[in-house]
Amino acid sequence: MPQLETLLLNDISRIAIDRDNGLVTNTWLKQAGHEEMVQTGERINRFLREAKADKLLLSALNIGTLLPQTKDWLSNTYYKSLSELGLKKLARVLPENLFNKLSFEAVVTRAEALGAISFEVKNFSSDQAAMRWLLD
Numbered sequence: 001m002p003q004l005e006t007l008l009l010n011d012i013s014r015i016a017i018d019r020d021n022g023l024v025t026n027t028w029l030k031q032a033g034h035e036e037m038v039q040t041g042e043r044i045n046r047f048l049r050e051a052k053a054d055k056l057l058l059s060a061l062n063i064g065t066l067l068p069q070t071k072d073w074l075s076n077t078y079y080k081s082l083s084e085l086g087l088k089k090l091a092r093v094l095p096e097n098l099f100n101k102l103s104f105e106a107v108v109t110r111a112e113a114l115g116a117i118s119f120e121v122k123n124f125s126s127d128q129a130a131m132r133w134l135l136d
Helices: 036-053 068-084 098-111 127-135
Strands: 005-009 013-018 025-030 055-059 089-093 120-124
Touching: 005 036, 013 036, 025 036, 025 127, 036 068, 036 127, 055 127, 089 127, 098 120, 120 127
Parallel strands: 025 055, 055 089, 089 120
Antiparallel strands: 005 013, 013 025
16 A cells, blocks of 8 residues: 555545555545535645646545536536546545445546546446556
8 A cells, every 4th residue: 555645634524645656635534515626626626736646545535515507517527627637547435335335436527428528437336446446
């Protein structure tokens, strides 16, 4: 497993980096509102850009339900910004709840239909499996 250095930790999420492998991770610690999701996304992008990282692990096991405006923002704006940053691989650890999992899957389907994704996206049930794929 890589050595992760915490860049930002608050009550909503933990953003960390493995500089050697060009990997940024974000672990949602609890349900987040739309503005909190957008702010965290902007921070993730800043860290990806500064570190010239091309791999991202988003762990959403504890996120709960995505709000409609958050789903729109992810599909229409956020995934396009990741493509523009040169991201190569996105691993998503999805919630166990089927409704929430389908909600996350719909975001990627929509973003792909809009042509916003130019990187590999794969979903996982654990951080460990996601990390193995990213470092492979």
